Amino acid sequence: MQVAESKGLPKLKYHLLPRTKGFTTTLQCLKGTVKAVYDVTLNFKDKQNPTLLGIVNGKKYMADLSVRRFPVEEIPDDEKECADWLHKLYQEKDALQEQYEKEGCFPGPIIKPKRRLWTLLNFLFWATLLLSPLINFAWDVLVSGSPLLIIGFMIFLIVASVAVRRLIGVTEVKKTGSSYGNVEAKKEN
Incomplete structure (x- = not known):
């Protein structure tokens, strides 16, 4: 917020100020290799x-995704103009986020992609390929008829499932996010 004030830029409520120097440098390097820059907002x-x-x-x-495409030719080449363009874009993103917070959806037409059979077939192919050794081993254990082997395998599956869930649970962050721009959160700390 202090940086925005010192540079005479409007304060953003939902976004950090963009890194204009990095963006303009990257854009100059990518000219001729990419046709567009995409602005994506996910809620x-x-x-x-x-x-x-x-x-x-x-x-x-369930998620909503807003995607906007900006042809590279339409983005200014001059570093100052490009920085101004990026700041304006982030102001628009902030306004878009504000509208989403109030209405629960992005403005404009809603496009729901159709479910594709190819996605299911691709998943089934890889699942079959990667899980077939485990399924084959499980089948061999079951047809062995040894109660000790079957019980041991079932215990192994349960322990592995619980261990994976515990390991994933340990990696989760309990903090809800940054307190950037949140005056109440700063008062609590």
Whole structure:
């Protein structure tokens, strides 16, 4: 906030100030190799924060994605003009986020991609290829008829499942995010 004030830029509520020097340098290096720059904003419905453990447990997360395309030719070449363009873009992103917070959706047409059979076939192919040795081993254990071997294998599967979930749970961050721009969070600290 202090940097925005010192540079005479509007304060952003939901975003950090963009790193204009890095952006302009990167853009100059990419001219001729890329055709466009994409601005992507992702929000999850009901302010849910997806976690790896939630995904492993099969929890569904619904998300909205706003994508805008800017042809490289339309972005100014001059460093100062490019920096101004980027600051304006971030002001628009902040306004877009504000609108999403109020209405629960992005403005404009809603596009829902169709489910594709290819995605399912691709998943099934790789799952079959990678899991076939484990499935073959499990089948061999079951047809062996040895109760001790079957019980041992079942215990191994349960312990492995619990261990993976515990390891994923340990990596989760409990803090809800940055307190950047949040006056109340700064007062609590």
